[in-house]
Amino acid sequence: MAVQPIDQFATTLPADKRASVYQSTKTTHEKRTKLLFDQFPDPNRLRQLAGDIKQHAIENLDTLLPQVEARLRANGAQVHWAATAESACETVLRIMQARGAKRMVKAKTMVSEEIELAHYLEKHGMEALETDLGEFIVQIDDDHPSHIVRPIIHKNRREIATSFEREGLGAYNDDPATITQRARVFLRHKYLAADVGLTGANFVSAESGRIVLVTNEGNSRFCLAATKCHIALVGIEKIVPRDRDLGVLLNLLGRSGTAQDLTVYTEFISGPKSPAQPDGPEEMHVIFVDNGRTEVLASECREILRCIRCGACLNVCPVYRQASGHAYRSVYPGPVGAVLSPLLARDKFPQLADLPKASSLCGACHEVCPVNIPIPDLLLRLRNRAKEESVPSPGTPPMGAWALMASQPTAWKAALAGGKLMNYVPTKLIPVPALQAWAEKRELPDWRGGEFRKWLRNRRR
Numbered sequence: 001m002a003v004q005p006i007d008q009f010a011t012t013l014p015a016d017k018r019a020s021v022y023q024s025t026k027t028t029h030e031k032r033t034k035l036l037f038d039q040f041p042d043p044n045r046l047r048q049l050a051g052d053i054k055q056h057a058i059e060n061l062d063t064l065l066p067q068v069e070a071r072l073r074a075n076g077a078q079v080h081w082a083a084t085a086e087s088a089c090e091t092v093l094r095i096m097q098a099r100g101a102k103r104m105v106k107a108k109t110m111v112s113e114e115i116e117l118a119h120y121l122e123k124h125g126m127e128a129l130e131t132d133l134g135e136f137i138v139q140i141d142d143d144h145p146s147h148i149v150r151p152i153i154h155k156n157r158r159e160i161a162t163s164f165e166r167e168g169l170g171a172y173n174d175d176p177a178t179i180t181q182r183a184r185v186f187l188r189h190k191y192l193a194a195d196v197g198l199t200g201a202n203f204v205s206a207e208s209g210r211i212v213l214v215t216n217e218g219n220s221r222f223c224l225a226a227t228k229c230h231i232a233l234v235g236i237e238k239i240v241p242r243d244r245d246l247g248v249l250l251n252l253l254g255r256s257g258t259a260q261d262l263t264v265y266t267e268f269i270s271g272p273k274s275p276a277q278p279d280g281p282e283e284m285h286v287i288f289v290d291n292g293r294t295e296v297l298a299s300e301c302r303e304i305l306r307c308i309r310c311g312a313c314l315n316v317c318p319v320y321r322q323a324s325g326h327a328y329r330s331v332y333p334g335p336v337g338a339v340l341s342p343l344l345a346r347d348k349f350p351q352l353a354d355l356p357k358a359s360s361l362c363g364a365c366h367e368v369c370p371v372n373i374p375i376p377d378l379l380l381r382l383r384n385r386a387k388e389e390s391v392p393s394p395g396t397p398p399m400g401a402w403a404l405m406a407s408q409p410t411a412w413k414a415a416l417a418g419g420k421l422m423n424y425v426p427t428k429l430i431p432v433p434a435l436q437a438w439a440e441k442r443e444l445p446d447w448r449g450g451e452f453r454k455w456l457r458n459r460r461r
């Protein structure tokens, strides 16, 4: 029995990294639950409402997108549409070249990771510097984020101090305050020298054309404070119909993602500098990125487009806690990534078709999702799609053999007796190769089978 790629990664993850990912996600999840249930009489109703708002938005993109374009233009922004990752990158490059710009400072945006913008710009001779502390560390290490909200959840402070020393940011010092201070000093100079500031958008209101950005470090503000040009890269699913919808979504985003009432900085950007708004960049470009989203919208998994990238489903997922984010081999890890990444991969679906199987379907991701996405149902639909498209499925247990055994009392009893032996037989001596490969990757708990049958027999007497 071949082993799934995600399993392979999980088995090679160092124990200390696994332990720190586990502890960190568990703590955030527990705080999130306490906060929500302490502060709202029925958080589930709020999640339902938020889900309905986002579902309505994604089902009405055909009217909301023209509406938001008109509002943004009326506010003085220039609007661009990018069907693919390549066209989004090209549009950013064109805007920079037209201004003679060379240096960009970037706030954290998942969509820029998705289209690999920083690498593209670097290849074309531009500097694209990450300013979110976690993303900055990922960039200097030439690494990849492993969590949507906390990109360096897989790193410890000693590793970060070593990277800072290597990059000439000071002698080795793993005190977190010193690390932060050094990044701060370095980045301040970069903000002042940059030509362009790039952000994403957590939400865009179709009613007002306002772009909403939330951060905890305030770096998106710095990106826009000294630069003359603001580029916002926005996935088309980020639209909400009305300003008042933001009240519901912002209340849930901070609490679900980082267990905060509200993220430290919440910015509402209405357009570029104007007589009525004398601060900020003089030019503003909003690039709406599709990159497979309309195909997701047309699929039977469209609910995943409600996602507001809070990371709560990662924090609660037993598979993510064991495997960490790189195991998902895509920008979006965890349960949301197990659905979204294979869908966005389009013709590369078979390469990521193992991800929907990386779940016990326990339902915890659905229970915490602030926009009530039925993630387990979507995982099942994707498993079904893989089956219909005959995607090879290494690691799938032989369910036909299981059905045969479970429907034959004698075979079942024999299997129970054999199961007991698994605790005593060394893995290498297991006679069935598929079972041996399976057992090699797992620590079996002590066998407790057979108790139910004994109990039932005694009860009948």
Ligand code: SF4
Residues within 6 Å of the ligand: 148, 306, 307, 308, 309, 310, 311, 312, 313, 314, 335, 336, 365, 368, 369, 370, 371, 372, 373
């Ligand atoms: S799927 Fe739900 S819980 Fe997961 S990141 Fe998206 S909004 Fe958060």
